[in-house]
Amino acid sequence: MFPAAFDYRAPTSLDETLSVLKQHGEAAKVMAGGQSLIPLLKLRFSRPELVVDIARLPGLNTIRRDDGHLAIGALVRHVDIAGSKELAKTAPMMVEAANWIADPLVRNRGTLVGSVCHADPAGDWGSVMLALSAEIVARSAASERVLHSSDFFKGPFETALKAEEVATEVRIPVRKGPSGGAYLKLERRVGDFATVAVAVQVELDGDKVASCGIGLTAVGPHNIKATEAERSLDGKEPTDQVIAEAARLAAEAAEPKDDLRGSAAYKKDVVRVFVQRGLKTAIARAKEVKA
């Protein structure tokens, strides 16, 4: 299997990349590691006239601490996240999630930002971004926009990114209070897409929940932020009853379909169970940080 013919550019500066994108618009497709795009090209689901390979751009393969957030560059791979000491400290849920992405070989080439922009409804990173209230930095020749993850995912393989834009980094807010997270994934075997997965992040204020983020994978047209469930925890002491109610609300937010991985009813119930477990794990981890 090989893709339909396309032209290929591998710019060596961001300015060059942005001017190429401005010139070619919808006809161009940006590629980082290619682990999602190349399969799409081979199956001819995607037939761009031009592939713009950003792998040779300088300065985009770093994880750096900035003012109040961690900035993860567009060329940081899943394997880099899995091994990052900085992330193990500030956003350990990302390290946990990275080890669930595809398989070790794909993790050696695929990138976080590429995966987020690919916006597969069964993709893992989208839910993690939603749970962490991450932002995506979009650059074009004319401007720079910072998009909140909750405004980013529009539909299956559809994002708020414009054709002339490239996502240069994601920003993960650094929590001030004690916080913990968990990524739970049900997959049939290594490398398969999730049947269901759930990302949960909790920040505590004393014995109460200061804030909470819940992202759902593979149960809707895009990664879903379970807003009602998140709000139900705000300012409350996370008793078993409060957690069970949040889990019920999260399952209500899910819009799964019957498919070969399970029935819609089954998937909704997995969401409920995973959110319940995830909240308990995240809270326990937040308390460990505090202790």
Add this chain to the structure above:
Amino acid sequence: MKVTLTVNGSDRSGDVEPRVLLVDFLRTNLRLTGTHVGCDTSSCGACTVLIEGEPVKSCTVLAVQATGRSITTVEGLAQGANLSPIQIGFHEEHGLQCGFCTPGMMLVGTSLLERNPNPTEDEIRWAISGNICRCTGYMNIVKAIKHAAMLREAATATTREKAGAAPGGQ
């Protein structure tokens, strides 16, 4: 489009369309047919090669992406007539049945032992989790990689002795 890369230590180049996959470039242009095409959908790992020492699926890399990079294929494992420890391991422990997944398994094993010379069984199983053996001969593949780790350890000890260092010394 011109592609220039290093394959098993030699500079190689070719003129290909951008859509040509690395695995096809290796097999068709360079006639290195040890790298296999299995599923062709990034699922099975039969096409595994090392790029800068890291295992990747060459059916999901464009040849043009590999320009300037250093590639190792199964043909690059042996040093002349001498098999590499991983090859001896697969031979001794019968780590293959039909042999189709073997090049990928050996390259993943080679890369693992470079990073982690003494892996646990669990670590070996995680390392090969992106590579499918359709004969399901995983037990012997795991044993083969363990055997290779032992051979490497023994070779390192011998080198140390030859160099006059105290055996087992730090």
